[in-house]
Amino acid sequence: MPDIATILQQARRSLAIARKDMRIYYAKGPVIIFGVLFPVFLFLSFTIGRQLSIDFMIPGLLGMILFFTATSVSPIVIPWEAQARTLERLMSCPVRIETIIVGDILASFAFGAGISLVPIILGLFLGITISSPFIFALAVILAALCFASLGTVFSIPPTNMPSTVNMIASVVKFPVVFISGIFIPLNELPAWGQAVAYISPLTYFTDIARYSIQGQGHLPIAVDILALLGFTTLFLAAAMKLHQRTMPRRI
């Protein structure tokens, strides 16, 4: 078990890795396309022409955008760096594999949390009110962290092709969007639909967003928060453990 000094030292180095990711990867084509443009157009295609209130649309749009943006940077960084042969440099530096993963997660988290301000500000401009801002802010932060951690799980298979990782991520991300109460509220889903919804971390964030903006959620807030915490822990643990095995195989 590393001592406190080592943990602080590695945390500082994670921040350096995150800043590097922000400068290099935020402007990459796949990040903009899959992280920003795609969720907006997907959302518009399902909402235009339907008589939906702003209070219903904004939590869904926010959930979509936060989910896609926070999972857009972290999956591609490691395969991209393996392909560009910068990963070997990072691995020969005095940083642990966990430090690299945490750095990538932080960059993805900041991207997700930052871009999600756009639908929030848009919603406020259009007249929504946020009934419990503290819980809402906590949920955005927790969900961004959870989704960014999920992103690093997508990049566990030791391929050095970012497009392959994006394909793996898409196979998971699209079904998740349809079962998470974005387009159809949870209480309108059949029992089996609700059961499936509970395996998606996005369900819990959307539920908190609906609670904060529409005034009512489907589950107790404490359950939503605990579920997001549980998923975050699970994704972080899986990413840390499995990247230890696969990262050296990329070199």
Next chain:
Amino acid sequence: MNNGIAIQVVNLTKHYGELLAVDHIGFTVRKGEFFGFLGPNGAGKTTTLRMLTGVIRADEGIASILEYKAGSLKAKQVTGVVPEMANAYGDLSGWDNLMLMAELYGIPASLARERSTSLMQEIGLYHRKDSLVKTYSKGMKQRLTLCLALISDPEVLFLDEPTSGLDVQSARMIKDMLQGLNARGKTIFLTTHDMEEANQLCDRVAIINEGKLVAVDAPEKLRMAVSGMHSVEVSFDNIVNPQALANIPGVNTVKKLGDKWRLYTTDPGELVASLTNYSTSNGLKIISLNTLSPSLEDAFMALTEKREKDA
């Protein structure tokens, strides 16, 4: 204790599936030594270097760098690495790459700026410090990679074929810098398949072939240890029949090198006399004649071929 030892390797082994890439090798490198790791392509040089720098894990055996376990944070903190392929971040400037490395090694910003300025000036990159690395030439990228490895002022420097494929000027600059670093007491571990480079730079060399260590010694001692590899290099004013040269007493092997012939022998003195007689009796004039000791390349070929025969 490991006092005075910079790198210690015991029984290091690595498999890639069925392939035994590195086969139970062991050697030590003293502090301040310039150590060459020679071998043909695919011999296991890069795999060994990657195990020593902690990029990949060994399947068996142990290695330590200045008494720290290879691959540990402490071992990585005291080492600098120049990997085989230049791998600075192309989307960052040379300067920003150096600042990033400084942060990853925990170097204070003011010291990092001071060292970066000095390193980039020394290696002729300072005027391009703010350009993106993707706009650099191959030689410039490799010179930057050396700066990245030196930003932490490491005690031990690992380099994987740092001059391979470079222009003469960049290669010369890197070699000069390495000699300067070694003179200041840094331990240098250099993998290469360039015999001349190893001969010029290294205090000792290890030769690896098909994952096995074949020899570890000073280049001069390795050259002298190869018997039967003395040669005489001769050129004539006219065309000669190689078979006739091979029939001269004392000649073991004949090789044509441009307009010269290299004749391998165990007794160069006697062969010079025989060559004089041969030229006189055949109406030829000797234009140049040199006796040569075995080169490191000869030693390398002899040692690796012997290993293959033994196997």
